[in-house]
Amino acid sequence: MPDRTRSDYDLCVVGAGPAGLNATVTAGERGLRVALVDVGVQPGGQYWRHPDERFPDTLPQPSATRRHGWREYRDLDARLDALVRGGRVVHLAGRHVWGVHPGRPFLVRATAAGEDADPVVVHARRIVLATGAYDRQLPVPGWTTPGVMAAGGVQALLAGHHVRAGRRVVVAGTGPFLLSVAAGLAEAGAEVVAVCEANALTGWAAHPLRTLQEPGKLVEGAGYVTTLLRHRVPFRTRTVITAVHGTGRVTGATLRRVDRRGRARAGSEERVDADLVALGWGFIPQLELAVGVGAATRVDVDGSLVAVVDDDQRSSVSGVYLAGEVTGVGGAVQSGAEGALAGLTAAADAGRADDPRLRARLRRRIARAHRFAVAMHRASSVPVDWPTWLADDTLVCRCEEVDTGTVRAAVRDLAADDPRDVRVTARPGMGMCQGRMCGFALSCLVSVETAVTPAAADLASLATRPLATPVRLAELAEMADGEEG
Amino acid sequence: MIDDSTRQLCFDGRNVPFRPGQSVGAALAAAGISSWRTTRVGAAPRGLFCGIGVCYDCLVTVDGRRSQRACMTPAHEGQVVASDDPRRALDEPGGPNA
Numbered sequence: 311m312p313d314r315t316r317s318d319y320d321l322c323v324v325g326a327g328p329a330g331l332n333a334t335v336t337a338g339e340r341g342l343r344v345a346l347v348d349v350g351v352q353p354g355g356q357y358w359r360h361p362d363e364r365f366p367d368t369l370p371q372p373s374a375t376r377r378h379g380w381r382e383y384r385d386l387d388a389r390l391d392a393l394v395r396g397g398r399v400v401h402l403a404g405r406h407v408w409g410v411h412p413g414r415p416f417l418v419r420a421t422a423a424g425e426d427a428d429p430v431v432v433h434a435r436r437i438v439l440a441t442g443a444y445d446r447q448l449p450v451p452g453w454t455t456p457g458v459m460a461a462g463g464v465q466a467l468l469a470g471h472h473v474r475a476g477r478r479v480v481v482a483g484t485g486p487f488l489l490s491v492a493a494g495l496a497e498a499g500a501e502v503v504a505v506c507e508a509n510a511l512t513g514w515a516a517h518p519l520r521t522l523q524e525p526g527k528l529v530e531g532a533g534y535v536t537t538l539l540r541h542r543v544p545f546r547t548r549t550v551i552t553a554v555h556g557t558g559r560v561t562g563a564t565l566r567r568v569d570r571r572g573r574a575r576a577g578s579e580e581r582v583d584a585d586l587v588a589l590g591w592g593f594i595p596q597l598e599l600a601v602g603v604g605a606a607t608r609v610d611v612d613g614s615l616v617a618v619v620d621d622d623q624r625s626s627v628s629g630v631y632l633a634g635e636v637t638g639v640g641g642a643v644q645s646g647a648e649g650a651l652a653g654l655t656a657a658a659d660a661g662r663a664d665d666p667r668l669r670a671r672l673r674r675r676i677a678r679a680h681r682f683a684v685a686m687h688r689a690s691s692v693p694v695d696w697p698t699w700l701a702d703d704t705l706v707c708r709c710e711e712v713d714t715g716t717v718r719a720a721v722r723d724l725a726a727d728d729p730r731d732v733r734v735t736a737r738p739g740m741g742m743c744q745g746r747m748c749g750f751a752l753s754c755l756v757s758v759e760t761a762v763t764p765a766a767a768d769l770a771s772l773a774t775r776p777l778a779t780p781v782r783l784a785e786l787a788e789m790a791d792g793e794e795g
Numbered sequence: 796m797i798d799d800s801t802r803q804l805c806f807d808g809r810n811v812p813f814r815p816g817q818s819v820g821a822a823l824a825a826a827g828i829s830s831w832r833t834t835r836v837g838a839a840p841r842g843l844f845c846g847i848g849v850c851y852d853c854l855v856t857v858d859g860r861r862s863q864r865a866c867m868t869p870a871h872e873g874q875v876v877a878s879d880d881p882r883r884a885l886d887e888p889g890g891p892n893a
Binding site: 349351356361362364365406423424444445454456457458459460462463464466467470471472473474475558559705708709710711741742743746747780 | 814815816818829840847852863867
């Protein structure tokens with residue numbers, strides 16, 4: 311059997327987005343031997359997703375290079391390359407980490423993510439978890455119809471594959487990310503029928519100072535708005551999709567005006583034709599590895615479970631550092647700074663020289679970005695009464711096909727009184743995605759029925775996934791053999 | 796200009812073009828194909844949803860390997876991609892797709 315164990319690393323970084331890349335190069339340049347494990351075949355994560363660089367001539371235009379922060383990505387990629395060539399860093403691409411065994415050393419186990427990469431076990435004295443986030447979703451009648459996609463998935467098809475997932479599109483949910491997706495679609499030639507923002511823009515106006523303190527964000531947002539204006543894309547505030555229509559493929563959606571709490575206004579129904587619906591309600595941090603190693607968690611201002619870190623990105627578990635969205639959704643600038651700080655701290659804790667000036671600068675950047683993120687979350691919150699859009703037969707759990715009525719009945723009739731109870735009783739969240747798509751919605755629905763706000767412990771129980779990604783049984787068996795021998 | 800970089804995979808007997816580096820899911824979406832799986836309970840069609848490997852809705856059979864994520868599987872020349880329906884009988888062990 312091939313030797314799949316990679317021993318003797320000072321640091322293992324999980325994730326190669328803005329946070330993981332910064333952590334890797336910062337620690338590597340300070341002399342640590344680093345293993346970087348990432349799902350992608352090339353670095354960049356979701357934020358810097360771009361077409362496969364092994365085939366530079368096959369795509370019509372290098373649109374990725376116009377992306378925000380692209381120069382920073384190029385710089386990080388070059389530094390990573392130099393470290394890999396110098397033997398300081400090994401980049402284990404195309405691998406999905408499914409478990410971290412705590413201890414010294416940590417055992418980081420990864421399986422092939424899509425291409426036929428070998429599974430690996432990395433032994434490392436310290437780990438940085440920079441696993442990022444995915445789109446938060448709310449169920450709505452018709453949301454399982456093909457042609458309804460997560461806004462991030464629509465973006466991934468555009469940025470990574472130059473594929474436009476539809477011709478006539480409605481983008482809906484909340485948050486500035488919707489603008490970026492709509493602008494990308496419009497530039498790719500799609501007709502964006504409407505961008506529906508559930509909240510009012512006054513939320514932004516209430517915090518102008520915070521917006522000005524983060525000029526990068528302001529410029530980025532202004533760019534999207536300019537694109538949307540040029541393409542005459544209607545931007546509607548306090549508007550949501552309350553139903554998606556079509557059998558077999560999306561044919562349209564019903565839009566409704568809503569009040570502050572998300573209750574649909576009488577008579578505001580409007581039907582639009584579309585073949586693609588892109589939905590996004592903010593982001594959910596990928597927390598299972600952090601929860602798996604026992605890191606302390608809390609509920610963030612956006613209602614997401616996030617992991618707790620100190621001022622230097624240390625988690626509550628010795629030797630485990632956290633960076634990026636796992637510490638609270640804050641965007642690429644904050645993630646990058648947290649990654650660099652985590653790398654710097656890991657290196658200092660391993661006895662390498664510290665850089666107090668860099669540390670202070672990174673902390674300031676993180677604090678500034680965090681203030682912006684808090685304002686953004688307050689302005690882009692999920693309307694509390696969103697469950698009123700659901701019908702009893704609306705699926706909550708896409709995998710196990712558990713509908714709203716069944717979830718409500720589990721609470722009312724079977725006296726299941728927290729999300730975990732409902733999960734084992736009615737099986738929502740027990741399918742292949744392990745509750746990643748429906749976990750947030752499920753906790754909201756249970757909370758409405760029980761009138762109890764979900765606490766960190768409830769959300770952590772939903773985020774506990776002994777295997778972070780499905781693994782083939784043969785691989786588990788083989789690994790067990792290898793470890794005994 | 797002739798684009799000689801276009802290759803083809805085979806989806807349920809139909810040729811679907813793709814460009815190297817694209818995923819199976821991207822190739823299918825570009826060809827206007829939006830579903831390739833049928834659910835067990837509601838017998839409902841499914842295709843891409845999260846698009847980034849998280850939701851497992853886009854599962855498809857690729858070269859005889861069942862339950863592959865279309866969004867994470869790179870497209871290859873001559874690849875055989877088959878839609879999935881739980882009501883359809885499985886191949887015998889040792890059969891052509893085993």
